[in-house]
Amino acid sequence: MRTLAALLLALAAGPAAAEPVSYRLDPSHSFVHFEWPHAGLSTLHGRFDKTAGRVTLDREAGTGGGRIEVRLDSVNTGRPALDAALRQALGAGLAVFDIDTLRVDGGRVLAAQGPLRWAGRQHTLDLQAQRFNCYTSPLFRRQVCGGEFSTTLDPAALGLDLRAAFGLGAPLVLRVQVEGVRMEAGDEDGS
Amino acid sequence: MKALLLLPLLTPLLLAGTAAHAQTVQAAGSEIRFVTRQMGVPVEGRFTRWQAQLAFDARQPQAATVAFGIDTRSIAFGAAETEAEAATPAWFHSAQFPQAQFRSTAVKALGNGRYEVVGTLTIKGQAREVLVPVTLTPGPAAGQGTASGSFTLKRLDFRLGEGEWADVSAVANEVQVRFRLQLSGLAAP
Numbered sequence: 001m002r003t004l005a006a007l008l009l010a011l012a013a014g015p016a017a018a019e020p021v022s023y024r025l026d027p028s029h030s031f032v033h034f035e036w037p038h039a040g041l042s043t044l045h046g047r048f049d050k051t052a053g054r055v056t057l058d059r060e061a062g063t064g065g066g067r068i069e070v071r072l073d074s075v076n077t078g079r080p081a082l083d084a085a086l087r088q089a090l091g092a093g094l095a096v097f098d099i100d101t102l103r104v105d106g107g108r109v110l111a112a113q114g115p116l117r118w119a120g121r122q123h124t125l126d127l128q129a130q131r132f133n134c135y136t137s138p139l140f141r142r143q144v145c146g147g148e149f150s151t152t153l154d155p156a157a158l159g160l161d162l163r164a165a166f167g168l169g170a171p172l173v174l175r176v177q178v179e180g181v182r183m184e185a186g187d188e189d190g191s
Numbered sequence: 192m193k194a195l196l197l198l199p200l201l202t203p204l205l206l207a208g209t210a211a212h213a214q215t216v217q218a219a220g221s222e223i224r225f226v227t228r229q230m231g232v233p234v235e236g237r238f239t240r241w242q243a244q245l246a247f248d249a250r251q252p253q254a255a256t257v258a259f260g261i262d263t264r265s266i267a268f269g270a271a272e273t274e275a276e277a278a279t280p281a282w283f284h285s286a287q288f289p290q291a292q293f294r295s296t297a298v299k300a301l302g303n304g305r306y307e308v309v310g311t312l313t314i315k316g317q318a319r320e321v322l323v324p325v326t327l328t329p330g331p332a333a334g335q336g337t338a339s340g341s342f343t344l345k346r347l348d349f350r351l352g353e354g355e356w357a358d359v360s361a362v363a364n365e366v367q368v369r370f371r372l373q374l375s376g377l378a379a380p
Binding site for chain 1: 230231232361
């Protein structure tokens with residue numbers, strides 16, 4: 001009887017032994033897209049082509065964090081002339097999003113919060129997940145987790161005023177398409 | 192015209208095929224695989240269509256010849272998106288370079304069934320000399336054997352991954368190639 005109780009306790013303790021897992025962003029499936037109102041008329045759609053980062057996630061404990069870096073000079077609206085002008089305005093630096101808090105429920109990330117830093121400015125982002133899942137990638141043959149996140153902000157909060165020069169106003173919608181490959185011991189640090 | 196251009200390439204293969212001790216490669220159990228690293232994570236692929244011509248006599252290994260023709264469109268990762276990407280001009284440019292080739296120039300016996308094969312590997316029009324260690328294991332039946340080995344190439348030597356893909360922090364420069372060939376028609380040593 002004592003053995004049975006010990007066994008049940010061990011089984012109950014099993015899943016809690018899960019450890020935080022580190023994921024590296026897959027650059028071919030991770031992009032920050034933006035939707036920027038133009039002159040109060042249409043919306044300028046574009047994205048930043050180069051995004052890198054790591055996220056740590058403990059799906060059992062429901063905790064995690066990480067960092068995502070966006071190369072601002074990789075801005076891509078599909079119009080090279082506009083991209084060149086936007087690169088001038090945005091500079092060649094990084095926008096860095098430090099994820100302090102991941103809200104996790106049932107193993108799925110629901111939201112990611114933390115400061116976005118750009119050109120000495122800082123603004124707290126609250127990214128909400130429209131979708132989040134994990135699967136075994138046929139390419140990497142290991143777990144890949146990812147989702148679709150979005151948030152809305154006033155670019156003025158980052159000191160970004162492109163109204164006069166480009167007619168780009170507020171609010172700015174960011175949509176983050178992100179997939180991370182589970183890191184394992186023995187992976188080379190290719191970053 | 193195209194056939195005429197191919198003739199000089201095919202001639203050594205035909206010669207190898209008619210040599211006294213030509214071997215046949217059995218498709219079953221034979222494979223050409225490779226491992227690269229994307230973001231530090233190993234990614235494995237293989238080629239599903241290729242031909243090999245071997246003429247090998249254990250008593251005269253230095254006279255052996257080995258030739259491969261690999262259909263670059265037969266690259267397989269188990270992920271259609273990646274296979275489509277691999278065929279683009281930035282990678283194999285398969286429309287213009289449908290075949291990768293290897294032709295041996297020298298074979299040296301090292302003993303204990305081990306050999307060193309030096310040859311020219313041509314991918315995407317880029318020819319490089321490579322040294323390929325090969326181990327020949329006899330069996331299971333008489334005249335049969337398994338030739339296996341691996342070597343590492345640098346993808347940028349062959350212009351595999353141009354433009355944004357030239358960044359070796361995204362896809363490593365080193366690619367390990369692994370092969371196993373099931374042979375029949377080996378002469379008794």
